[in-house]
Amino acid sequence: MAGESVSNSPYDVVIIGGGPAGLTAGMYAARANLRTLAIAGDSTVSQVTVTDLIENYPGISEGINGFDLAERFKAQAVQFGLETASGDVTEGTGKRWGDKDGWEIAAGEMRFGALAVIIATGANWRRLGVPGEERFIGKGVSFCATCDGPFYKNREVAVVGGGDTAIQEALYLTRFAKKVTVIHRRDRLRATAILRKRAFASEKIAFAWDSVVESIDGLDLVQEVRLKDIKTGALSKLSVNGIFVFVGLTPNTAPFRELVRVDAGGYITTDAHMQTSVPGIFACGDCIAKRLRQVVTACGDGATAAFSAQLYVEELKGEAY
Numbered sequence: 001m002a003g004e005s006v007s008n009s010p011y012d013v014v015i016i017g018g019g020p021a022g023l024t025a026g027m028y029a030a031r032a033n034l035r036t037l038a039i040a041g042d043s044t045v046s047q048v049t050v051t052d053l054i055e056n057y058p059g060i061s062e063g064i065n066g067f068d069l070a071e072r073f074k075a076q077a078v079q080f081g082l083e084t085a086s087g088d089v090t091e092g093t094g095k096r097w098g099d100k101d102g103w104e105i106a107a108g109e110m111r112f113g114a115l116a117v118i119i120a121t122g123a124n125w126r127r128l129g130v131p132g133e134e135r136f137i138g139k140g141v142s143f144c145a146t147c148d149g150p151f152y153k154n155r156e157v158a159v160v161g162g163g164d165t166a167i168q169e170a171l172y173l174t175r176f177a178k179k180v181t182v183i184h185r186r187d188r189l190r191a192t193a194i195l196r197k198r199a200f201a202s203e204k205i206a207f208a209w210d211s212v213v214e215s216i217d218g219l220d221l222v223q224e225v226r227l228k229d230i231k232t233g234a235l236s237k238l239s240v241n242g243i244f245v246f247v248g249l250t251p252n253t254a255p256f257r258e259l260v261r262v263d264a265g266g267y268i269t270t271d272a273h274m275q276t277s278v279p280g281i282f283a284c285g286d287c288i289a290k291r292l293r294q295v296v297t298a299c300g301d302g303a304t305a306a307f308s309a310q311l312y313v314e315e316l317k318g319e320a321y
């Protein structure tokens with residue numbers, strides 16, 4: 001494990017992020033004989049590590065727990081020489097290393113030198129922004145069914161959202177809760193057909209269609225949510241012990257928004273080679289502007305970013321083939 005400051009000799013590649021994108025990039029870069037470091041965040045986790053079951057990763061037809069898959073990614077990358085560290089990266093600044101332009105990456109007190117940088121910081125859960133949400137986090141408001149589902153044995157919970165993640169998590173929660181109400185702002189689900197079918201077949205799952213959460217209420221713990229029917233304007237109350245929010249993501253790109261170009265949602269824009277607006281800085285995975293955010297696409301982006309970084313570093317060192 002690395003983790004100390006590197007003052008004189010920069011890494012060939014520093015990867016910011018220790019999820020599927022970052023670890024795949026790390027495996028490819030290290031295997032290409034580049035001196036490579038991957039820094040995983042302290043205050044954020046890889047989304048895959050909180051996913052109970054991944055059943056759409058090619059080659060693993062029996063499905064795999066997300067944490068176990070991430071551990072496999074890491075072991076494979078380390079086996080090829082990837083170094084790892086942990087810390088929240090707050091800044092990347094241009095720095096000259098001898099006769100070469102590169103970067104200095106800051107994470108707390110640590111400083112890491114790099115000739116090329118790959119940003120693979122993923123995305124985090126978006127909040128509803130309603131009264132009670134912040135106050136009851138950890139007291140009934142959750143963004144992770146895998147983490148908190150077991151607390152709701154034989155209790156009633158709500159899930160907010162209608163996409164794949166919301167429905168997958170609602171199905172997972174039926175293992176514990178006696179009733180799961182899916183609150184969705186539309187009158188149909190966006191989730192893929194197989195998940196919709198499973199949800200409609202579950203006796204434990206009910207739906208509050210065309211509904212948004214107005215507030216989350218309780219004394220010390222969540223006791224009910226106030227709902228508004230967006231078609232009729234009617235208000236109602238739903239008694240629940242917990243509410244799980246899956247209404248999309250915001251990218252973990254705050255430290256880099258002045259450094260590289262991002263879109264209106266804060267996602268880093270790249271070309272097909274994962275090159276950002278700044279030469280020598282690449283990005284991959286859930287933090288970039290793209291259509292499908294999944295493990296398999298994160299891995300694909302990571303491999304491409306590493307190969308692009310390899311070509312960049314070889315060119316910089318005058319070793320291009």
Ligand SMILES: Cc1cc2nc3c(=O)[nH]c(=O)nc-3n(C[C@H](O)[C@H](O)[C@H](O)COP(=O)(O)OP(=O)(O)OC[C@H]3O[C@@H](n4cnc5c(N)ncnc54)[C@H](O)[C@@H]3O)c2cc1C
Pocket residue numbers: 016017018019020021022039040041042044045046047048049050051052053054055056057087088089090120121122123165168169252255284285286287293294295296298
């Ligand atoms: C509940 C749930 C279920 C899912 N189910 C599936 C599924 O069934 N199949 C599927 O393919 N996908 C699924 N996904 C999506 C999948 O988990 C993501 O697409 C994938 O994890 C993205 O990988 P990533 O490496 O881009 O980002 P992440 O896995 O989120 O990793 C981001 C990494 O960046 C680090 N980081 C963030 N900010 C910083 C910083 N400032 N400094 C240093 N490090 C930082 C984090 O600590 C983490 O290591 C699911 C997601 C969720 C939440």
